[in-house]
Amino acid sequence: MASATDSIKEQMKELLIPYKGERGALIPILQKTQEKLGYLPEEAVEEIAKFLHISRNQIFGVMTFYAQFRLHPTGKNVVRVCRGTACHVKGGHRILLEVEKRLGVKEGQTTPDLNYTLETVACIGACALAPTMVINEETHGEMTMKKVEELFGDASKGDHHA
Amino acid sequence: MADVTLSIDGREVKAPAGATVLEAAQQAGLYIPTLCAHPDLKPYGGCRMCITEIERLRGFPTACTTPVTAGMVVKTNTPQLQQLRRNILEFLLTEHPHPCITCHRIELCGPGDICLRHVSVSERCVTCPKNKRCELKEVARYIQLPEMTLPYSYRGLPIENKDPFYDRDYNLCILCGRCVRICDEVVGASALAFTYRGSKALVGTAFGRSLEEAGCIFCGSCIDICPTGSIVERANRWAGLADRQVVTTCPYCGVGCQLRLFIKDDKIQRVKGEPNAPANMGRLCVKGKFGLDFIQSPERLTTPLIKKDGQFVAATWEEALSLIAQKLAPYKGIDQFAAISSAKCTNEENYLMMKFARAVMGTNNVDHCARLCHSSSVTGLGAVFGSAAMTNTNQGMLQSACFLVIGSNTTATHPVIGMKVRQAVKGGAKLIVADPREIPLCRDASIWLRQRPGSDVALLTGLARAIVDQGLEDKAFIAERCEDYEAFKASLAAFDLDTVEKLTGVAKADIAAAARLYATTKPAAILYAMGITQSSHGTDNVMAVANLAMLTGNLGKPGAGVNPLRGQNNVQGSCDMGALPNVYAGYQSVADAALREKHEKAWGVSLPARPGLTLVEMFNAAYEGKIKAIYMMGENPMVSDPDIGHVEEALKKLEFFVCQDIFMNETNQFAHVILPATSFAEKGGTFTNTERRVQLVRPALPALGQARTDWEIICQLAQRLGGQGFDFAGPAQVMEEMARLTPSYGGISHARLEKEGGLQWPCPTADHPGTPILHTERFTRGKGKFTALTYRPPTELPDADYPLVLTTARSYYHYHTGTMTRKVKDLNRIVGEGMVEINPADATKLAIQDGDWVEVTSRRGQARARAAVTGATPPGVITMSFHFAEANANVLTNPALDPQAKIPEFKTCAVKVAKAAVKVPA
Numbered sequence A: 001m002a003s004a005t006d007s008i009k010e011q012m013k014e015l016l017i018p019y020k021g022e023r024g025a026l027i028p029i030l031q032k033t034q035e036k037l038g039y040l041p042e043e044a045v046e047e048i049a050k051f052l053h054i055s056r057n058q059i060f061g062v063m064t065f066y067a068q069f070r071l072h073p074t075g076k077n078v079v080r081v082c083r084g085t086a087c088h089v090k091g092g093h094r095i096l097l098e099v100e101k102r103l104g105v106k107e108g109q110t111t112p113d114l115n116y117t118l119e120t121v122a123c124i125g126a127c128a129l130a131p132t133m134v135i136n137e138e139t140h141g142e143m144t145m146k147k148v149e150e151l152f153g154d155a156s157k158g159d160h161h162a
Numbered sequence B: 001m002a003d004v005t006l007s008i009d010g011r012e013v014k015a016p017a018g019a020t021v022l023e024a025a026q027q028a029g030l031y032i033p034t035l036c037a038h039p040d041l042k043p044y045g046g047c048r049m050c051i052t053e054i055e056r057l058r059g060f061p062t063a064c065t066t067p068v069t070a071g072m073v074v075k076t077n078t079p080q081l082q083q084l085r086r087n088i089l090e091f092l093l094t095e096h097p098h099p100c101i102t103c104h105r106i107e108l109c110g111p112g113d114i115c116l117r118h119v120s121v122s123e124r125c126v127t128c129p130k131n132k133r134c135e136l137k138e139v140a141r142y143i144q145l146p147e148m149t150l151p152y153s154y155r156g157l158p159i160e161n162k163d164p165f166y167d168r169d170y171n172l173c174i175l176c177g178r179c180v181r182i183c184d185e186v187v188g189a190s191a192l193a194f195t196y197r198g199s200k201a202l203v204g205t206a207f208g209r210s211l212e213e214a215g216c217i218f219c220g221s222c223i224d225i226c227p228t229g230s231i232v233e234r235a236n237r238w239a240g241l242a243d244r245q246v247v248t249t250c251p252y253c254g255v256g257c258q259l260r261l262f263i264k265d266d267k268i269q270r271v272k273g274e275p276n277a278p279a280n281m282g283r284l285c286v287k288g289k290f291g292l293d294f295i296q297s298p299e300r301l302t303t304p305l306i307k308k309d310g311q312f313v314a315a316t317w318e319e320a321l322s323l324i325a326q327k328l329a330p331y332k333g334i335d336q337f338a339a340i341s342s343a344k345c346t347n348e349e350n351y352l353m354m355k356f357a358r359a360v361m362g363t364n365n366v367d368h369c370a371r372l373c374h375s376s377s378v379t380g381l382g383a384v385f386g387s388a389a390m391t392n393t394n395q396g397m398l399q400s401a402c403f404l405v406i407g408s409n410t411t412a413t414h415p416v417i418g419m420k421v422r423q424a425v426k427g428g429a430k431l432i433v434a435d436p437r438e439i440p441l442c443r444d445a446s447i448w449l450r451q452r453p454g455s456d457v458a459l460l461t462g463l464a465r466a467i468v469d470q471g472l473e474d475k476a477f478i479a480e481r482c483e484d485y486e487a488f489k490a491s492l493a494a495f496d497l498d499t500v501e502k503l504t505g506v507a508k509a510d511i512a513a514a515a516r517l518y519a520t521t522k523p524a525a526i527l528y529a530m531g532i533t534q535s536s537h538g539t540d541n542v543m544a545v546a547n548l549a550m551l552t553g554n555l556g557k558p559g560a561g562v563n564p565l566r567g568q569n570n571v572q573g574s575c576d577m578g579a580l581p582n583v584y585a586g587y588q589s590v591a592d593a594a595l596r597e598k599h600e601k602a603w604g605v606s607l608p609a610r611p612g613l614t615l616v617e618m619f620n621a622a623y624e625g626k627i628k629a630i631y632m633m634g635e636n637p638m639v640s641d642p643d644i645g646h647v648e649e650a651l652k653k654l655e656f657f658v659c660q661d662i663f664m665n666e667t668n669q670f671a672h673v674i675l676p677a678t679s680f681a682e683k684g685g686t687f688t689n690t691e692r693r694v695q696l697v698r699p700a701l702p703a704l705g706q707a708r709t710d711w712e713i714i715c716q717l718a719q720r721l722g723g724q725g726f727d728f729a730g731p732a733q734v735m736e737e738m739a740r741l742t743p744s745y746g747g748i749s750h751a752r753l754e755k756e757g758g759l760q761w762p763c764p765t766a767d768h769p770g771t772p773i774l775h776t777e778r779f780t781r782g783k784g785k786f787t788a789l790t791y792r793p794p795t796e797l798p799d800a801d802y803p804l805v806l807t808t809a810r811s812y813y814h815y816h817t818g819t820m821t822r823k824v825k826d827l828n829r830i831v832g833e834g835m836v837e838i839n840p841a842d843a844t845k846l847a848i849q850d851g852d853w854v855e856v857t858s859r860r861g862q863a864r865a866r867a868a869v870t871g872a873t874p875p876g877v878i879t880m881s882f883h884f885a886e887a888n889a890n891v892l893t894n895p896a897l898d899p900q901a902k903i904p905e906f907k908t909c910a911v912k913v914a915k916a917a918v919k920v921p922a
Ligand code: SF4
Pocket: B179, B182, B183, B187, B189, B190, B191, B192, B211, B215, B216, B217, B218, B219, B220, B221, B222, B223
């Protein structure tokens, strides 16, 4: 882990060179960082905080205010579990919990091996197949615990923390 | 500024120009509902509770952000406004599901009553720690919200309870932002922020970290300012309502914060900073806010103890006092007795202790730990200005345009002053930090000068040289107000910047830049502390500071000055009271025949003329058998003094040693008799804070067990030893006697302090308002005296055997020898051991990793502790504290003394470090 932190530190040092240590530079710096790293990791925020003499907490406030900034890297595969009404009635919440358990991450997070990012959506328009989820572009309907296991069974070995 | 007249709700109201409509209304005693506004914060306009109708202004301007103008006509309570407010509040309350707010029974319900609305316990206002103090409820009452029509939407957030001291329940948060703003605008920690937006918006920390990880300093400001029960003291969560309140003075540091204690059943429930007290204006640090658990610690001494066959045995007061009187009597008048007074005790107690030593025991051997912290300020500033104290005020820091902070880790040691510095810097003031260590203020500094430990005379005089070279000195001030300038100027020849760069390790360009910044940004204040004073040339350091301030005319003005930050709560006072071997109260010399005669007359005894021994000299004399008995009050030299091994030898040689304290400590184990004293919360008196402000200490709790106040004990002992003039009815009467004899305290009395709040000395007469700023018209001694200085290196430099320099530092979470703070559980959860800070470069060389046990050895002793590898400590230097007796820097420190102040060289000595051979159990 230490080396990953160091490498982010190095990259940030370089990235920050053209900027002045002024508060106004925050948004452009955040954009540039995301461009380079794909998201805004805690270590990068730490460096920006030192550079701009503002607290990490204030930066976090700014980056969660704007929808454009990502707190987590996106995985190779994006899983979106539906939380719409129809799916909810049919137990969509339990499906979400099961996927979270299998992948070892919460909604909005990415597995440490960067294989999966887990998100939720309001309704994907396939209510007849509720409960549903989408993996990348592909819709999976009438989800069950069993189906979740089939889809993510492998992932549970390496990644889950429980 | 001229006043403006306006009309609010048909009433004619006057307000200063620049005030807001809200301020004008409040000054006139009118209520406007508010949730986000607070007098400590900048106008914000977030909650829209304070909307008004103002003639000729469109819409509904918020009173808290609208400045008054002449002739303005304001309405605050029309039916339309109230309806609008109701709509807004109702919307707010959907996320604050505490139905009691709208229930008419809220004033009647107790926590145990059955709720007619079936509101569950966790959602009832009557069980909320903010019950009866909730501003949300107050507003809801005012705008008469009878019933909620919108559905509640529970946030369902878990309570954040992983931090020390705090519970945060953001289900109750109304997003007023007060906590975020106070932490940023006033405290300067910026540990909280608004996160996310829309319906997910919440107050929180970066990446949901704990407050501790987010940089919170647990000052409690957010708790105290939150209008709801979102952030509360965990210990107070279920404690119910206080039955009484007492305002008193913090027992920890010299900032002198005024505390409001909330007490129930003779237990302190919680503590709040007193809002309008000039010393702290409502702010506290973690020690004042959460550090008072020691008062009711089961380890408190509650009965006198007499050592019999090497064991302490409980005794009655009668037994203990008669034994002490009998043992001390033979030492009267023969200078073999010494009294050690205490910077923790009140002015009255220090006055009595020095009177006891002089009038009863006939010796001037009286001193206290100020010897170890600011005796060089006392000698240095006394010589050049005529008064040895902070020239300006705590609150005045907000007027400074520039700060030079040298040898003071202000945010750790004087936290509330540190907050002021940060607040001023946020408002545009410039900050120069000079410190070998990377202290937290470096983050806020424009320039950080990292001088070598012990090279301060060179650095400060180098700055003076650069100022003169650039022609930036204040010629008029020097000519009119100062003397000996030419000799000083000539002495600068030896401090060309190349030489200074070599001596200090600071690049000459940085010195020149800092000199320019300090000399051209006025008013500029210098803040300094132990980094300057604790040196074998401490007096020179202090004089070098004074030279710099005189050179730029930064004296006698608001926001300027030379500000020695005094350490202990009453170290200023105990010096003022003459608990020093050479002076009576008010620095009246014992060697001066007229002054001595004045005291002889007042006390009805004849007094010794020869100044007594200083603290370190007392232990040396004890070691040599010249001092045979010591009476010590509230000190712990076995942890606080340099070269502890030597102190121990000395104590063991004493024929008789009496201690009075609130706890057993590393020193009083060597005593023959220990007397239980009361804590600050169980007695009355006064403390004088670092800005010379004399403030009341009020009794809040009954004495624990058989403990007695220090002043009573001294008087009782004095009387048993035949002392006259020790029959006082109380501390107020002691102060009367002291004030009669002490010109600078002449106008101060408990009655006045009770009526007017604190008073800053000099305050010579009963109608004198006190003196916030010293040396405004003339220096106390007449002219300010420049001193030509030469550079002397520290007495012990690193060499082949001891290649590293040890310097000492303090933790924000602990105080002094830890006797009090180590009894507070959550403080130790944050910082629970003393570490050896070492630079990564040295650590690598010595194959030491973060957390390894190491042995540190000096010519005097050896200490073990775990290593903290950090760039905050410079290469070639290690840093330790003396809060933890088991990992104590003072086993190692050098007792070499400054020739004038007799202060030991705590801040530098030579050591070697090695990985500990055997693992030491934690
Ligand atoms: S306790 Fe003080 S430092 Fe911590 S979050 Fe609250 S205001 Fe900020």
